[in-house]
Amino acid sequence: MRATLPDNLLLRRLGARDRRALLLENEPIQLKAGARVMTAGQRLAHVHFPIDCAISLLVEAADRPLLEIGLIGREGMLGVPLILGVSQSSVSAFVQTPGLAWRIEAARFGRCIDASERLRRRMQSYVHVHLSQLVEAAACKHFHKLAERLARWLLMSADRLQSNELALTHEYLSCVLGVRRAGTTLAARGLQERGLIAYSRGHIALVDRTGLEAAACPCYARERTLYEHVMR
Amino acid sequence: MDLPPAERERLFPHMKLVEMPFGMVLYESGVVLRHIYFPVDSIVSLLYVLNNGASAEIAVVGNEGAVGVSLFMGGETTPSRAVVQSAGSAYRLSRARLKEEFNRHGQLLHVLLRYTQSLITQMAQTAVCNRHHALDQQLCRWLLLSLDRLETNELRVTQELIASMIGVRREGVTEAAGRLQKLGVIRYSRGKITVLDRPRLEELSCECYAVVKAETDRLLGPR
Numbered sequence: 001m002r003a004t005l006p007d008n009l010l011l012r013r014l015g016a017r018d019r020r021a022l023l024l025e026n027e028p029i030q031l032k033a034g035a036r037v038m039t040a041g042q043r044l045a046h047v048h049f050p051i052d053c054a055i056s057l058l059v060e061a062a063d064r065p066l067l068e069i070g071l072i073g074r075e076g077m078l079g080v081p082l083i084l085g086v087s088q089s090s091v092s093a094f095v096q097t098p099g100l101a102w103r104i105e106a107a108r109f110g111r112c113i114d115a116s117e118r119l120r121r122r123m124q125s126y127v128h129v130h131l132s133q134l135v136e137a138a139a140c141k142h143f144h145k146l147a148e149r150l151a152r153w154l155l156m157s158a159d160r161l162q163s164n165e166l167a168l169t170h171e172y173l174s175c176v177l178g179v180r181r182a183g184t185t186l187a188a189r190g191l192q193e194r195g196l197i198a199y200s201r202g203h204i205a206l207v208d209r210t211g212l213e214a215a216a217c218p219c220y221a222r223e224r225t226l227y228e229h230v231m232r
Numbered sequence: 233m234d235l236p237p238a239e240r241e242r243l244f245p246h247m248k249l250v251e252m253p254f255g256m257v258l259y260e261s262g263v264v265l266r267h268i269y270f271p272v273d274s275i276v277s278l279l280y281v282l283n284n285g286a287s288a289e290i291a292v293v294g295n296e297g298a299v300g301v302s303l304f305m306g307g308e309t310t311p312s313r314a315v316v317q318s319a320g321s322a323y324r325l326s327r328a329r330l331k332e333e334f335n336r337h338g339q340l341l342h343v344l345l346r347y348t349q350s351l352i353t354q355m356a357q358t359a360v361c362n363r364h365h366a367l368d369q370q371l372c373r374w375l376l377l378s379l380d381r382l383e384t385n386e387l388r389v390t391q392e393l394i395a396s397m398i399g400v401r402r403e404g405v406t407e408a409a410g411r412l413q414k415l416g417v418i419r420y421s422r423g424k425i426t427v428l429d430r431p432r433l434e435e436l437s438c439e440c441y442a443v444v445k446a447e448t449d450r451l452l453g454p455r
Contacts, residue, residue, distance in 0.1 A: 059360045061439070067363055069356045080352065084345040090353040090447050121306055128307035131352065135311040138290050138359035139280035142399050178363035218283055230307055 006162075008049040008102060009075045010126060018119040021112045028100040031055075033167075038078060038093035047079030047109045053099030054160050058092050058175065068176040069137055070130070071096065071153075073160020075227060080130050082106055083113065083123045096172065097161055129230050133223060140219045141178055146187040148217035149177055154197065154204065155212055155220050164206040191215065233270050233298055233347065234453070236339040243333065243340070247323040252276070254388075258299055258314040265308060267324045268300035274320030275381045277397060278312040287313065288362070288399030289374075291354045294381025296452055301348050303327055304334055304341070317393070318382065346451045353447040357440045362399060365438040370398050371408045372437035375418070375427065377444065385427040391420075412436070 011019060031037065031053045038044065040060060048055065050073050057070035057078075069091065072078055081089050087106070113120045140149055153176055157166050173184045188204070191197045196212045198205040206212060213220065235243065252274035259265055261281050269276070275294045281287040290312060293299050299322075302310040334341050361370055374397060378387055391409060395402040409425070412418045417433050419426045427433060434441065 057356075059356055061360075067360045069359055081349050084349040085342055086346055086349040086451060090349070090443075091356055124304065125306035127348065128302055128305035131302070131305070131348070131355070132307070132311035134352065134355045134359070135278075135280045135290055138355060138362065139282060139288070141359055142280075142288055142362050143282055143286055226311070 006052050006074070006100075008051055008077070010077055010122070011049050011102065014122060015118060018112065018116050018122075021116065021119075022104055022109070023102060026102060026104060029103050031095045031098055031101050033095055033098040035095045036092065037095060038089050038091070040090055040092045041088060043088050044079055044082055044106050046103045046105055047077055047082055049077045049102040049104070050074050050160075051100040051102065052161065053095060053101050054097040054157060055093050055101075056096040056172075056176075058094060060092050065092075065094070065172075065175045067141075067178050068172075070133055071156055071160060073157075074162070075160060076130070077123075077126060079106070079109065080127055082109055083120075083127055097157075097167065099161075125230050129227055132226050132230075136219050136223055136226075140217060144217040144219070146177060146179060146183060147190050148215065150184075150187045151191060151196070151212050151216035152220040153177070154191075154206060155209075155216055156223070158206050158209075159224075164209070166204045166206075167202060168204055169202055233296060233343065235343070239333070239338055239340045243325065243329070246329045247325050249321055250324045252316045252320050252322050254316055254319040256316040258316070259310060261311055261313050262309050265300050265303050265310060266327050268298050268303050268327070268330050269314075270298050270323040270325070271295055271381075272321045272323065273383065274316055274322055275318035275378060276322075277315050277317040279315060279397075280311070281313050286399075287396065289397040290358050291351055292317065292377050292381065293351075296381070296448060297347050297351065298344060301344065301351060303330055304344060305348070317397070318378065318388065343452075350444075350448045350451045354444045357444050361438060361440040365440065367398070367400060367404050368408045368411060368436065369438035369440075371405065371412070372433050373441040374398060375425065376430075376433060376437055376441045379427060379430070380445070385430070387425045387427075388423060389425060390423050 054073045055078050056068050058065045059067050158164055170181050174181050188199045192199045196208045198207050271294050276299045277289045278291040279287045280290050299314050391405045392402050395405040409420050417429045
């Protein structure tokens with residue numbers, strides 16, 4: 001029964017002792033849509049391990065979201081700088097899809113990492129995944145067509161949330177794709193016309209997953225393979 | 233990268249000073265890494281490469297950093313290609329030695345981890361820059377990041393190289409460089425760019441340069 005409960009995949013793969021050290025007396029918190037969980041240049045008070053929420057990593061300019069550079073769900077964690085011994089982040093983070101996450105105080109997380117070589121290694125492996133995702137994301141944004149990128153991103157989101165229904169605003173999608181709203185609308189309409197998604201105001205449903213995978217750029221498959229390889 | 237004295241003494245006998253000729257590929261993406269490199273007076277570009285061969289730069293590494301951070305992250309391979317962009321030399325340390333050093337939990341571990349955070353910042357900012365900023369601004373950023381890693385105000389680069397780094401066509405770089413030359417900011421001749429007015433170059437760059445510089449200085453100490 002326990003194994004079927006939703007949980008963060010990084011935490012699930014930890015040994016019992018590390019898990020206990022991190023989570024004992026702790027309980028998952030509910031993160032609200034749009035909530036800011038990290039601010040560039042400010043001290044990180046916590047790390048977050050999403051359970052069924054998704055957190056978006058963003059670069060801001062003049063306090064407005066400019067570009068999404070990463071999406072973190074149950075496969076990952078928010079707080080990479082703390083693994084690297086750095087107390088503040090250089091990017092910001094917002095809750096993209098509300099849900100539960102484990103939240104652990106930065107000081108406790110640091111103590112756990114210092115005390116367990118195994119945990120440190122696991123977390124550093126995740127840094128490697130995170131770096132690779134950044135590289136992939138940059139390459140993708142640079143070279144791939146809008147429709148391919150949208151398809152990839154929808155698949156990534158669905159995987160992280162384990163749901164084919166996504167609640168999204170246009171503004172946010174524009175920030176993900178790094179284009180104006182008009183471009184976003186056009187790309188979404190294109191995927192809808194091919195019968196891959198159903199799209200209405202603030203809401204996108206993945207209708208044909210296989211078709212969407214075929215429509216996505218190769219980055220989607222590459223990233224999945226990498227994660228499985230590094231974190232196995 | 234500035235190593236603490238104890239580490240320097242312990243590691244120097246195992247480090248090899250190697251030549252880094254222009255264009256040398258230190259590693260391809262997906263290949264198993266065998267060494268970590270600490271550039272002395274060379275610059276290495278980290279490039280993302282697509283299946284179809286197209287590539288663009290995502291970060292530059294000079295004497296402030298190290299090439300091959302994946303080695304101590306538990307990833308034996310890297311997602312990027314590393315190519316020498318400006319010739320010079322580097323210290324090279326084997327994977328086995330690096331891991332041994334890491335298991336000591338000494339200062340090197342901390343320095344390299346902090347450096348990794350500055351690399352993450354640079355990568356994120358490059359993604360933003362590629363997506364949102366004008367080519368002229370990107371060119372200024374690229375020149376500044378390279379200049380900071382050299383002792384001179386002269387870069388030996390072709391416009392083809394810059395174009396492939398920024399991920400645009402050469403004609404675009406030629407036009408952008410022409411505009412900078414007209415403003416008296418740089419002078420370029422075949423295979424060489426001289427920066428004449430650095431403050432102006434910083435003004436003309438997008439904020440990406442300042443963001444990356446500030447974060448690198450914060451994490452590794454000003455240079």
